[in-house]
Amino acid sequence: MIPEVTFAGRQMRGGRENQEDSYGFCLVENGGDPILLLALADGMGGHERGEVASEIAVSSFIQSLDLQAPNVRRALIDAVLEANSRIGAENERRGGLPDEMGTTMVGVYVRGGQLQWVSVGDSPLFLFRSGTLRRLNEEHVSAPIESPGGGPRKPPMLISALTGGEIHRMDAPVHPSVLQAGDIVICASDGINSIELKRIAAKLEIQADLPAAALAESLVAAVDAERKSRQDNLTIAIVKHAPSLA
Amino acid sequence: MSDSEYTKTKLIQRSDMPWGTDKPAVSDDGPTKKMPDRDPTEIQRPGQSEDSNKTVLVRPSGDAAPPASDPMSNPVAGWLVIIKGPGKGASVQVGYQVNSIGRHASNSISLNYNDTGISRENHAEIIYDSMNRKFYAGRTGGRNLTYVNGNPVLQSVELKSGDKIQLGGTVLRFVAFCGEDFNWEAPEESAAEEPKKE
Numbered sequence: 148m149i150p151e152v153t154f155a156g157r158q159m160r161g162g163r164e165n166q167e168d169s170y171g172f173c174l175v176e177n178g179g180d181p182i183l184l185l186a187l188a189d190g191m192g193g194h195e196r197g198e199v200a201s202e203i204a205v206s207s208f209i210q211s212l213d214l215q216a217p218n219v220r221r222a223l224i225d226a227v228l229e230a231n232s233r234i235g236a237e238n239e240r241r242g243g244l245p246d247e248m249g250t251t252m253v254g255v256y257v258r259g260g261q262l263q264w265v266s267v268g269d270s271p272l273f274l275f276r277s278g279t280l281r282r283l284n285e286e287h288v289s290a291p292i293e294s295p296g297g298g299p300r301k302p303p304m305l306i307s308a309l310t311g312g313e314i315h316r317m318d319a320p321v322h323p324s325v326l327q328a329g330d331i332v333i334c335a336s337d338g339i340n341s342i343e344l345k346r347i348a349a350k351l352e353i354q355a356d357l358p359a360a361a362l363a364e365s366l367v368a369a370v371d372a373e374r375k376s377r378q379d380n381l382t383i384a385i386v387k388h389a390p391s392l393a
Numbered sequence: 394m395s396d397s398e399y400t401k402t403k404l405i406q407r408s409d410m411p412w413g414t415d416k417p418a419v420s421d422d423g424p425t426k427k428m429p430d431r432d433p434t435e436i437q438r439p440g441q442s443e444d445s446n447k448t449v450l451v452r453p454s455g456d457a458a459p460p461a462s463d464p465m466s467n468p469v470a471g472w473l474v475i476i477k478g479p480g481k482g483a484s485v486q487v488g489y490q491v492n493s494i495g496r497h498a499s500n501s502i503s504l505n506y507n508d509t510g511i512s513r514e515n516h517a518e519i520i521y522d523s524m525n526r527k528f529y530a531g532r533t534g535g536r537n538l539t540y541v542n543g544n545p546v547l548q549s550v551e552l553k554s555g556d557k558i559q560l561g562g563t564v565l566r567f568v569a570f571c572g573e574d575f576n577w578e579a580p581e582e583s584a585a586e587e588p589k590k591e
Contacts, residue, residue: 150402150404151401151402154402155402156402156403157400157402170403171403171404171405172402172403172404172405173404173405173406173407174404175407205405206405209405209407210405210407210408279479281479281480281506281507282505282506282507285498285503285505286498286505287498290497290499316498322484344507360402
């Protein structure tokens with residue numbers, strides 16, 4: 148697994164003042180049985196709290212994940228719980244109210260051609276396989292809220308996040324997904340919602356042979372080309388599964 | 394307006410020391426910097442304008458299950474395996490009592506593989522009646538039909554292990570776990586019910 152070739156990440160701040168997304172890859176050689184970790188978090192909260200929360204989530208998840216644990220799913224959940232309590236402690240240290248800072252969190256674990264993940268919030272994790280893009284993780288948002296009198300609908304609201312308090316929903320499948328040659332795993336913050344899924348799929352289909360970095364840049368450019376004045380922060384992280392290169 | 398200044402994949406090294414008790418993740422200066430090529434002055438400006446399309450966090454008022462809840466609060470009764478359509482090869486768990494099936498995560502069985510032929514909410518129901526140890530497929534009043542072994546489900550029909558259920562372009566094979574030979578109410582008794590020859 149090679150940075151920029153088999154896995155890569157790119158970010159864009161969009162129309163926002165701050166970059167509240169954080170992400171990071173960690174490649175553990177593990178004596179010839181490499182483990183690739185990816186953490187991606189989309190923070191929220193004013194006065195820099197969003198980026199602090201997401202940064203804590205990413206670093207805490209990567210550092211605290213127990214790579215020796217026999218049960219990977221349990222270890223992933225524990226790493227998220229650890230990140231959550233660290234966010235809570237930091238919020239308390241800053242004298243914040245409960246829920247004043249928070250973040251989504253997707254933690255990805257790839258080893259031996261198997262993918263396992265844990266997810267809280269609305270940052271999507273996709274699998275592109277044989278020309279089809281499908282979402283792997285749950286989207287922890289409420290339904291759009293209709294305004295009485297036919298006004299503009301309120302956007303869907305996040306119903307689960309790491310805020311230091313209780314985590315209301317966590318998606319952690321029991322069984323890992325077995326990756327196939329040519330699979331592309333895409334993890335993103337919800338800023339990617341500016342473009343339709345079918346456009347993402349079309350780009351991946353055409354550019355599947357490009358290195359991961361080029362794919363990530365291409366997707367960021369596609370979102371940027373929408374020129375939405377209030378474009379949300381965007382992070383795109385890509386893992387290509389090419390067993391021959393592994 | 395927008396900038397894509399982040400032109401290198403962010404790599405984090407795990408520290409050799411165990412993720413520890415006395416090592417703070419955050420210093421007084423802010424979060425630990427793990428990405429030297431990211432310009433902190435560029436991304437850490439304070440002050441946040443009101444922004445209507447920002448993510449908003451709400452708390453569900455109800456009693457949402459904690460993440461590591463006891464699996465026995467809704468133990469597995471069976472599975473549905475996607476044998477045709479998007480999501481082929483995946484399985485979902487059927488729990489006790491009434492299970493709603495739909496694309497949205499609010500359903501107890503969420504088939505979130507972008508088959509728009511499946512209703513968002515409550516396309517159909519799979520029921521496990523633990524008292525009589527029987528499974529049923531039921532209709533929910535939505536506009537989309539469900540088929541069991543090719544026959545439309547117009548009222549509840551009993552499900553047997555191996556039955557094929559079609560919703561939209563997705564075909565599921567039903568696999569029973571509970572039933573005559575096993576029930577969570579009396580797993581020991583079930584296990585003891587090995588066929589005995591007299």
